Amino acid sequence: MKYGLMITACLLLLACQSELQNTPLLELQPQHFQHRVQAEGELFAVNSISINAPQSRGPRLIAEIQAEYTQLQEGDLVVRFDPRQLQRDHRNADHALATVQAELAQQQIEQNSELGTIALSQALVSQEFGFADQFSIDDVQIRSRLEIIDSLQNKAYLGEKQNFFNWQELSFTDKAKGQQDLLELRQQQQQTLRQAASDGLEALEIRAPYEGILVLDADWRGQKAEVGGMVFPGQRIGSLPDLSLQHLKLFVIEHEASGLAAGQEVSFQLAAQPGQQFKGEVIQVSQVAQSRQRRDPRRYIEVTVAPEAQSELFLPGSRVKATILLNQVEQQLVVPLQAIFAERNQLYVWRQSGREFEKQTVEIGHKSLTHAEVVRGVNAGDRIALIDVGS
Structure with missing residues (x-):
């Protein structure tokens, strides 16, 4: 044991x-x-002039556009739009406007004819009524009672007939006015469409307001404007940035963004210059996480970074990879x-x-x-x- x-x-x-x-x-x-997080993003100019598609009735197709990062002089062509759809809209509006004007003219003729017929009927009734008043004899010694009654009934009939023609005139006038108002509304609509097409044809080109480098904007799919592409009224196509002051726009995955705050140190490098390191500082942190791509379920916090110094290598839209020092x-x-x-x-x-x-x-x-x-x-x-x- x-x-x-x-x-x-x-x-x-x-x-x-x-x-x-x-x-x-x-x-x-x-x-x-040390607690560091990785982020990706791009450079952007703090100050820039937007280049937007003109306000028009519908989308436009790009017929010609300058390549991104092209050095432009004041007055140089930036974008030219395809005029064919606007030309078709202008022709269609012209044809519709001519049709409405012809209908207005035809309605005026018919209205005048109908009113003339009613006026003639009213004149005949008035004349008959006058004759009945002038030759009416109420003396029973001259005419029998039946004849007198028949005469009175005839005058009453003429009065009702006159009232009917007056009502007919008013009714026709109201109806004709409604039809005319409708045609005038159609005419105004076609004139508006025609004017919009004319304005669009006069704004087929966008030119540089001053000297600068063209930077094109990417849409929600990451695609930039190109020949044959479609843009919508007022859509931002690109910009002419001020290259003297550029910041970084970085994106940090939401669950890694805990502790992000202004003043934190950032080191970054350009995707086109991977061997050169730059320094910066966080100046703003977004409070709301957002998706970046339609098929990406992850959400990102947007962070704005100011570089310690500007560089001639910086170009708006250039991709960057960065490391943010959250704490140490x-x-x-x-x-x-x-x-x-x-x-x-x-x-x-x-x-x-x-x-x-x-x-x-x-x-x-x-x-x-x-x-x-x-x-x-x-x-x-x-x-x-x-x-x-x-x-």
Whole structure:
């Protein structure tokens, strides 16, 4: 029995030693900790003049456009639009306008003819009424009672007939006015369409307002204006930027953007010049995350960065890759996130104590996607397990 207990104790000791040897450990020592995130974006000019498609009735097709980054002089052609659709619209409006004007003329003729007929009928009734008044005899000694009654009935009939023609005139006048108003409205619409087509034909070209380099804008699909492409009224096609002051527009994935703030240090390089590093500083952080591409489910935080100095290599629209330093601490204990566990809203690590491990509650400070600064709970020289030894 005694030997059995000794054997069991030896086996347990060997098992503990084997478990301890197989557990990956980390000895904590003060070190420099940095939290950096990667971002991509492009340069843009702070001050620029927009080049927009003219306000027109519908979209336009580009017939000619200068290449991006072309050096333009004041008055140089930037974009020329295809005139064929506008020419068709102008012809269609002319034909429709001529048709409406012909209908107006025809209606006026018919209206005058109808009103003339009604006026003639009214004149005849008035004349008959006058004769009836002039030759009416009410003396029973001269005419019989039946003749007198018949005469009175004739006058009443003529009065009703006169009222009918007056009503007919008013009714026809109201109807004719409604038809005329409708035709005039159609005429006004066609005149508006014709004027819009005329204005469009007069604005087929966009020219540079001053000297500068042309930068084209990309749409939501990342495509830039090109020959044969379609632009909508007022759409921004590009710009003539002021190259003396340029900033960076960077995009950081939302779940990596925690801790972003103005004043943080940025290092970046141009995609076209990967060997040269530039420095900058965050000056603005967007408060709302947005999608960048239609099929990309990720959302990004937009960050604006001011370079320390401008460079002749900077061109608006140039792609950049950047690293943003969110925070850094000197001589602190840093633990991989995989070694920190949670239970009942408390964080803890497995600290080695002799041949065993014990739970040690910790408090963390700054953290990155992989590591965290431990500000309370462990000391330099402590050894912790990098896996959950309690499971």
